[in-house]
Amino acid sequence: MRKRYIISHNSIFIKHTGVTLSFKSDIRQRVEYVCNRCNKSRILFIAPSLQSDKVASHGYIEYVDVHYCLNDKLNAIKLFVDKNYAVRSQVSIKTSSSSDESSFNEIAGLNIPLPKKAEFINQKIESTRDYGAYNLKKLDIKDKLRERIYQIGGEGEGTEVEVKSTLNFIEIKATIEESISRENVEGWLKNLANMLESVVSLDETLLQYLGTYLDHMILDKHTEKELLELDLLLHSTVAIPHSTLSHINIFDDHVNELFPELSVVSFRMYKSIMHACLNNEQKTIIDISDEVKDKHISIQALPYFISILGQLVSFGFINIEKLEFYTI
Ligand SMILES: [Zn+2]
Secondary structure, three states: OOOEEEEOOOEEEEEEOOEEEEEEHHHOEEEEEEOOOOOOEEEEEEOHHHOOHHHHHHOOEEEEEEEEOHHHOEEEEEEEEOOOOOEEEEEEEEOOOOOOOOEEEEEEOOOOOOOOEOOOEEEEEOOOOOOOOOOEEEEEEEEOOOOEEEEEEOOOOOEEEEEEOOOOOEEEEEEEOOOOOHHHHHHHHHHHHHHHHHOOOOOHHHHHHHHHHHHHHOOOOOOHHHHHHHHHHHOOOOOEEEEOHHHHHHHHHHHHHHOOOOOHHHHHHHHHHHHHOEOOOOOOHHHHHHHHHOOOOOOOOHHHHHHHHHHHHHOOOOEEEOOOEEEO
16 A cells, blocks of 8 residues: 655645545655756655764764666665755665676765775674574575675574565575475565665664564465564664554544454553554654553564554554655
8 A cells, every 4th residue: 555645835644544644844854865867856754863873973874765767777876964964975876686796886975985896794683582593594684785794593504595686786595494485485585675675774773673573474475464564673763653533533433343353451552552653753663662562561572563563554543654765
């Protein structure tokens, strides 16, 4: 389901499943630039809370914008954005299936040192304690957009599965338990690769949940609901969930028909999450999860929180405002 964004004078209205949500754009900052290859003006609305500590420590933050560029070909542009939301530099990232390394073309250089050639940094991801490596022994994610090779898992032996994202910016190599269906795993990993390719800003701390999540999930073929969960997980430090009083009222009126099996405990959890998202402008999925965690002992693990949130999102009771670029 695609969200439709209509930009008017002061506000953006998100139309989604027939219910309109609005937030004032003066709460959002704009990151705006003109692509030097295709001359399109691209814009990102961002909550000030998302311009993280990274800007403070590095002086800038990196965002990736994948868009239909010159000759209608999808292209990735890496942007270096300073604390005033100004794009200081844009770099076009090229990749081809034949060449192993992506190449970097500096287009508009300012005083930020840019790599002339992709230099990959190996980064070992410490998974959460409940990662058992039962089905997923090992996962290497080569990310050409962020010049990282993320390594999840360990030494276990098994079958190797390799996939690439649509634009070849993400390559994933997994070692899996021999008895599991290769086709199911390929489906999961292909979706994961494409999601990672479209993330504007990837928070590496999220990857600690990835191995744990996939270890259980890859046994079966993915469902739409599970892909939504994976997407929410990967965006959970940059996506902002919203709810309104009318959403909550609709939920109250229809809860018995929609969720006939819902226990009292689950009902309270659903309501807590919606209330935490009520008129929310700044808090990310992770922030909401932390807030709700304090009230409900049963929602301690992020993936569990995400699965409940996914349920509410798929019914339209919560709208997710992702960090996305638009052409204006
Ligand atoms: Zn372009």
